[in-house]
Amino acid sequence: MLEKNLSNNCYIYIPRGIEQGVCHLNNVAISLLEGFIKLKEKILRNVLSCKLFTGNYPLLLEHIIREAKLYYCYVAMLQNGQNITMDDKKQVELFGNQIMMEHALFIRGLLDPTEEELITTANDFAQEYKKLLEQARKMTAQGRAN
């Protein structure tokens, strides 16, 4: 409620030329993201076909690609004058839960085997997010059945 009652009556000074600067920066970001996504997709393809070795998990590469694609979508929407809305809150939440579960799994996988307590903590986090994802999938399936 407090957040809802916040007002934007304050004067915001926007220096001349800043919009063009931001627009240019976004275009540079879009271009860099396109190259970044293509590079990560190529690395993933080569790792999966045993043409390239890396210490990174394939899931980490997929994860990074998904995050970059989402960020690309947000920047592209801004460039097209669209608001970044969270209309599909369920999709945003599912994406966030998937990403957080994977973060916990990556942490678990990078810990020294002697760090048992931290491994358990990371694993517990991953399991909690996994449960949330399963609950959301069940609810979605029930919603379709009704």
Ligand SMILES: [Fe+2]
């Ligand atoms: Fe991430």
